Amino acid sequence: MDKTSLSMEGECDWIKYKELTSILQKASYAYYGLDRPLMTDKEYDDLYDELSTLEKETNCVLAGSPTIKVQGYLLNGFTKVKHTKPMLSANKTKDTKEIEKFVTNNRFYGSYKLDGLTVVVRYKNGEFAQGITRGTGIEGEDVTEQCRFIKNLPMTIPYKSNLELRGECVISWDEFKRINRNLDTPYSHPRNLASGTLRNLDLNIIKDRNLSFVVFECVTDMKEDSKSETLIDVHNMGFEIVPITKLNSTVDQVSNALQPEFYQYPTDGIIFELDSRKLSESLGSTSHHECCRMALKWEDEPYETKLKDIEWNTSKTGLINPVAVFEPVDLDGTITTRATLHNVSYIENLQLGIGDTIQVYRANMVIPKVHSNLTRSNAWKLPDKCPCCGGDVEIHNENGSKTLHCMNPDCKAKLLGKLVHFVSKNAINIDGMSEATLQLLIERGWVKSFKDLYNLKENQIYLWKYHTVGFGEKSVDKLLENIEKSRNTTLDRFIYGLCIPLIGRTASKEIAKFFKYDYKKFRTDGIVTHYSQIDGFGDNMNQSLHDYLRENHMKIFTLADEFIFETKSESSNNADLSNKTFVITGSLNHYKNRDELINIIEQLGGKVSGSVSSRTNYLINNDVTSTSGKNKKAKDLGIPIISENQFVQMITS
Numbered sequence: 001m002d003k004t005s006l007s008m009e010g011e012c013d014w015i016k017y018k019e020l021t022s023i024l025q026k027a028s029y030a031y032y033g034l035d036r037p038l039m040t041d042k043e044y045d046d047l048y049d050e051l052s053t054l055e056k057e058t059n060c061v062l063a064g065s066p067t068i069k070v071q072g073y074l075l076n077g078f079t080k081v082k083h084t085k086p087m088l089s090a091n092k093t094k095d096t097k098e099i100e101k102f103v104t105n106n107r108f109y110g111s112y113k114l115d116g117l118t119v120v121v122r123y124k125n126g127e128f129a130q131g132i133t134r135g136t137g138i139e140g141e142d143v144t145e146q147c148r149f150i151k152n153l154p155m156t157i158p159y160k161s162n163l164e165l166r167g168e169c170v171i172s173w174d175e176f177k178r179i180n181r182n183l184d185t186p187y188s189h190p191r192n193l194a195s196g197t198l199r200n201l202d203l204n205i206i207k208d209r210n211l212s213f214v215v216f217e218c219v220t221d222m223k224e225d226s227k228s229e230t231l232i233d234v235h236n237m238g239f240e241i242v243p244i245t246k247l248n249s250t251v252d253q254v255s256n257a258l259q260p261e262f263y264q265y266p267t268d269g270i271i272f273e274l275d276s277r278k279l280s281e282s283l284g285s286t287s288h289h290e291c292c293r294m295a296l297k298w299e300d301e302p303y304e305t306k307l308k309d310i311e312w313n314t315s316k317t318g319l320i321n322p323v324a325v326f327e328p329v330d331l332d333g334t335i336t337t338r339a340t341l342h343n344v345s346y347i348e349n350l351q352l353g354i355g356d357t358i359q360v361y362r363a364n365m366v367i368p369k370v371h372s373n374l375t376r377s378n379a380w381k382l383p384d385k386c387p388c389c390g391g392d393v394e395i396h397n398e399n400g401s402k403t404l405h406c407m408n409p410d411c412k413a414k415l416l417g418k419l420v421h422f423v424s425k426n427a428i429n430i431d432g433m434s435e436a437t438l439q440l441l442i443e444r445g446w447v448k449s450f451k452d453l454y455n456l457k458e459n460q461i462y463l464w465k466y467h468t469v470g471f472g473e474k475s476v477d478k479l480l481e482n483i484e485k486s487r488n489t490t491l492d493r494f495i496y497g498l499c500i501p502l503i504g505r506t507a508s509k510e511i512a513k514f515f516k517y518d519y520k521k522f523r524t525d526g527i528v529t530h531y532s533q534i535d536g537f538g539d540n541m542n543q544s545l546h547d548y549l550r551e552n553h554m555k556i557f558t559l560a561d562e563f564i565f566e567t568k569s570e571s572s573n574n575a576d577l578s579n580k581t582f583v584i585t586g587s588l589n590h591y592k593n594r595d596e597l598i599n600i601i602e603q604l605g606g607k608v609s610g611s612v613s614s615r616t617n618y619l620i621n622n623d624v625t626s627t628s629g630k631n632k633k634a635k636d637l638g639i640p641i642i643s644e645n646q647f648v649q650m651i652t653s
């Protein structure tokens, strides 16, 4: 395009045009490539509409414009696969008259426009063969292994020829709420959650979240002209398909039948699809969309209100989340006063200030969002202290969006997060110790560290038992008992419980194995060990461990005093006790009871006898100086007397 041929007015349009294109490209990358939206869907749609109007007016479209280029980006770490035919967008409108013009007298049906991650699945010989994300539309990412964890996706089907289907990977609203409840930084929309889940390289995460695959198109020509009939055939093979309306419905009937709140999955509109495959093929496509379908997007009604406050809340990880507090508005029947502001960049973009007139809406009829700021005073202030602990804060740049973090390692909000992790099932495992209880113990000032859990004072326990609403004497006793029980632990649980950055459960197990589950070895060598020599450990993990151990070694040592480290049977299996006879006497504190110890000795090939004789190899007794008959006899016969801990070392070293 020749810039000089434009009039003054045209010049302004040109600048505006370039600006819009660049904003939309950035937003699109943040949205598709990083799963971290920079703006609301509505803002994006509005800018998109503005851009396409401008393009129509000026009759000029740049290569790379989001209106002609299919949006979507590839992440690294996945194999790229070419699509058999380009995956294009649907042409969109908000006007039902446009839809009526589009369908004219042709056979058509309506279906929900699913709001998730589009995925192609391929079958060979009746077996699931491959899953590919939409990616750029020309090539996508191979997510075959991830797809195997989608519960409603059949792995074998009765149809034996090659089959290719397009569908949407979605998470239902119910599942979205369930998963978000357990997340520190909740996802803003099931689409981001579905996308983040399917493209996760950790398959366990996919397993835990109920992803669904809903078919909306059969790519393979099944010698059936009616696309709706074909979809029903696909349904009969065992697939979940998107709900479709009857062929003789009117546009209005379809719009009324397919309301978003009727459907368990998130949707962002209705697809009107011409039913004849032959007709569809003859219509062809532009570089942006296929001409056989059109999407009706729902208008999200924005409401005006006044911003009263921006609240900042410190989460368990130290991330400080902003929330908009505004004068009550009725959003489609629900009185709403708060909406998330996501992060610092989001507020910067909206140029918020207390007293500003803002527009809020319910995104996809569910999540309240701030859509725009009409007055843009930009008078908002970034907190310079953590709202929870008053500690220093820092801005981090995460994938292009600025986030605020509390830097105080002893911040109460973070302490709660760490404690919740510490007592969790896979860590130290204090049964029945809930987040609410930990919160109470922190608020009372009784627990300021992990170790404090094991040193609750008499008067604290008294107050807890008799003067804390919601606690019974018995439940406190039970909890105290469970705290005591948790003192018997293993090195991997202990390390995992510490919340060392980058060190998850598997890594903790590897470290424990490396030290043969021996805490003493870990204590002496932990800080000088090059962890990179362990399989799966990179430089970052090694660095993280060294940083953590250097800063916290005294804390770890005194904390470890509270525990008795059990050895794992998997490591002790290496020890060979055949031809060894043991006698056990006195009380035990490492093993639960005498039977447990006898079992271990016998599993390792040893024998246990009731009395000391010349054939005895070891007497196990924690009180080495005891003057009991067995001790005396052992001493007389020169038989070594060992404590439980010495026994544990014997079978693990």
Ligand SMILES: [Zn+2]
Pocket: 314, 386, 387, 388, 389, 390, 391, 406, 407, 408, 411, 412, 413
């Ligand atoms: Zn703080």
